[in-house]
Amino acid sequence: xxxxxxxxxxxxxxxxxxxxxxxxxxxxxxxxxxxxxxxxxxxxxxxxxxxxxxxxxxxxxxxxxxxxxxxxxxxxxxxxxxxxxxxxxxxxxxxxxxxxxxxxxxxxxxxxxxxxxxxxxxxxxxxxxxxxxxxxxxxxxxxxxxxxxxxxxxxxxxxxxxxxxxxxxxxxxxxxxxxxxxxxxxxxxxxxxxxxxxxxxxxxxxxxxxxxxxxxxxxxxxxxxxxxxxxxxxxxxxxxxxxxxxxxxxxxxxxxxxxxxxxxxxxxxxxxxxxxxxxx
Amino acid sequence: xxxxxxxxxxxxxxxxxxxxxxxxxxxxxxxxxxxxxxxxxxxxxxxxxxxxxxxxxxxxxxxxxxxxxxxxxxxxxxxxxxxxxxxxxxxxxxxxxxxxxxxxxxxxxxxxxxxxxxxxxxxxxxxxxxxxxxxxxxxxxxxxxxxxxxxxxxxxxxxxxxxxxxxxxxxxxxxxxxxxxxxxxxxxxxxxxxxxxxxxxxxxxxxxxxxxxxxxxxxxxxxxxxxxxxxxxxxxxxxxxxxxxxxxxxxxxxxxxxxxxxxxxxxx
Ligand SMILES: Nc1ncnc2c1ncn2[C@@H]1O[C@H](COP(=O)(O)OP(=O)(O)OP(=O)(O)O)[C@@H](O)[C@H]1O
Ligand SMILES: Nc1ncnc2c1ncn2[C@@H]1O[C@H](COP(=O)(O)OP(=O)(O)O)[C@@H](O)[C@H]1O
Ligand SMILES: [Mg+2]
Ligand SMILES: [Mg+2]
Numbered sequence: 001x002x003x004x005x006x007x008x009x010x011x012x013x014x015x016x017x018x019x020x021x022x023x024x025x026x027x028x029x030x031x032x033x034x035x036x037x038x039x040x041x042x043x044x045x046x047x048x049x050x051x052x053x054x055x056x057x058x059x060x061x062x063x064x065x066x067x068x069x070x071x072x073x074x075x076x077x078x079x080x081x082x083x084x085x086x087x088x089x090x091x092x093x094x095x096x097x098x099x100x101x102x103x104x105x106x107x108x109x110x111x112x113x114x115x116x117x118x119x120x121x122x123x124x125x126x127x128x129x130x131x132x133x134x135x136x137x138x139x140x141x142x143x144x145x146x147x148x149x150x151x152x153x154x155x156x157x158x159x160x161x162x163x164x165x166x167x168x169x170x171x172x173x174x175x176x177x178x179x180x181x182x183x184x185x186x187x188x189x190x191x192x193x194x195x196x197x198x199x200x201x202x203x204x205x206x207x208x209x210x211x212x213x214x215x216x217x218x219x220x221x222x223x224x225x226x227x228x229x230x231x232x233x234x235x236x237x238x239x240x241x242x243x244x245x246x247x248x249x250x251x252x253x254x255x256x257x258x259x260x261x262x263x264x265x266x267x268x269x270x271x272x273x274x275x276x277x278x279x280x
Numbered sequence: 281x282x283x284x285x286x287x288x289x290x291x292x293x294x295x296x297x298x299x300x301x302x303x304x305x306x307x308x309x310x311x312x313x314x315x316x317x318x319x320x321x322x323x324x325x326x327x328x329x330x331x332x333x334x335x336x337x338x339x340x341x342x343x344x345x346x347x348x349x350x351x352x353x354x355x356x357x358x359x360x361x362x363x364x365x366x367x368x369x370x371x372x373x374x375x376x377x378x379x380x381x382x383x384x385x386x387x388x389x390x391x392x393x394x395x396x397x398x399x400x401x402x403x404x405x406x407x408x409x410x411x412x413x414x415x416x417x418x419x420x421x422x423x424x425x426x427x428x429x430x431x432x433x434x435x436x437x438x439x440x441x442x443x444x445x446x447x448x449x450x451x452x453x454x455x456x457x458x459x460x461x462x463x464x465x466x467x468x469x470x471x472x473x474x475x476x477x478x479x480x481x482x483x484x485x486x487x488x489x490x491x492x493x494x495x496x497x498x499x500x501x502x503x504x505x506x507x508x509x510x511x512x513x514x515x516x517x518x519x520x521x522x523x524x525x526x527x528x529x530x531x532x533x534x535x536x537x538x539x540x541x542x543x544x545x546x547x548x
Contacts, residue, residue, distance in 0.1 A: 037445040037446075037447060037448075038416075038418065038444065038448065039418075043415075089443075090416065137294060138293070143318045143322060144317075144322070144363045144364065144439070145317030145318065146317055149317070167443070170442045170443055171439065171442055171471070173316045173317050173471050173510075173511045173512065174511065174512050174513045175316065175513065176511060177471075178513070200444070201472075202446075203516060240446060241445075241446060242446040245474065245515065245516040245517050246517075249520075249534050249538065252538045253538060253541070256542065258541065258542075267516055267519050267520050270516075270520050271523050271524070274520065274524060274537075277541060277545070278544055278548075280545060
């Protein structure tokens, strides 16, 4: 679905490469969480997937990115946007309409869908993201988290085959963050939508993503199933990526000789493991 | 240090934001203000900073009634971090940005230069960079650094850790903690319960503009009712110890939980 080969990118005028030698294969229906310190190249990687690089940002570009078998170099941004929808990190820059409803409708109308379909999707997505009550509100009067929800809804409404999200839950409360990730997981499972989400909340990624990509200084340091990657918790910490606290707990229990090193990545798993230890 | 008495505030067009709100934060406290998106947290922050004035009730900050005090006067006492750092960054270089906040406070040139250099060093900034070429996380750190550099008596921080990676988050929170230990009063709005657990002692929970819980952060995390009502979920280890029940009531950190497990095993 998304194939990145030996990708190196240096922004025009920059001294350092923002991406160096990144290769990854994301299959259709994959759910990849991307994490790494700021400046690691996460946003740059997404920009290469949605075509903003090389079409909008110039620089030295080596390697290739293929979306559904087609090189992004050979596709226009419009073509790419039909396949891959992006929720950008800077939400304020993304929202361009006056009201919540207009913002969601804007994309749908540009897609040239029938009127009835547009109306149905609008209803559905506002409900799913939990902002039906804000429908006629002016965007400039929303709280930070409410704006972020509008940006997510506007992209979900288009139902792209690929969803690229750049720190979509930064300003969301814990319940809304989980709601968004549950929704992504459902779209991923039921409709086979491929999801690539950059996120600092490792707990959300370890629970919802199938694979984890860890970036540091432009390189892809780890890429694989969530559990495998979290096994490297000490190396991750060196890079500056923390682990969920239940992973730290697993390590602590092992250190104290209570377990044989079972790695728990969710509270459910940790509960089962602790009960085993207690029943001893 | 900060007192709200029966405060109401309404935005035009969207109804109530804050409804009959009263609480007091004492000198030297480190409190967190929690609640769902749209709960009214940022509105409370703006009320304290004097950016908006209560429709009824009173807000008193460092003994000053915000309705009778100029915002610029309050700004000398209160360091305020906006939820969006771009609302406060206004200069052309990082160095000028840092100096600007100190000039507003009326420090002399030598003191300003000294603090600017120290802050550049502590935060690892390049003083000549243009603030708007920085990443969102870096802009967030710059906005926070310029508040921290001023060493205010009161700090109101609206989501100080959004956009930061784990390491940066720890770095800025340690800096805030340092000022708090030196006597500064901190009120922090935050959606990351692990950060709240690690740094705040008290938590106030706001839901639909009303205060629904107020107390020790650790105790609030264990009150399912308040947490659910405000769309919050406790930190992972607290969730786990809640499920494990009796004997685990005090375990909120990895170390505490491991200890409690060992103790239980010995008892059996
Ligand atoms: N300028 C405004 N005009 C009208 N309504 C507003 C305005 N600013 C905020 N509101 C509304 O007031 C309520 C409280 O907003 P506030 O920004 O205080 O929420 P918050 O708790 O900080 O939320 P978040 O966690 O999303 O930042 C929300 O319903 C919001 O939509
Ligand atoms: N438009 C740009 N022009 C020049 N350099 C940039 C630009 N955007 C990002 N960079 C640089 O590229 C590197 C990677 O940035 P980015 O992909 O935004 O990282 P992340 O999303 O992981 O925080 C950083 O060193 C950053 O300063
Ligand atoms: Mg980024
Ligand atoms: Mg807010």
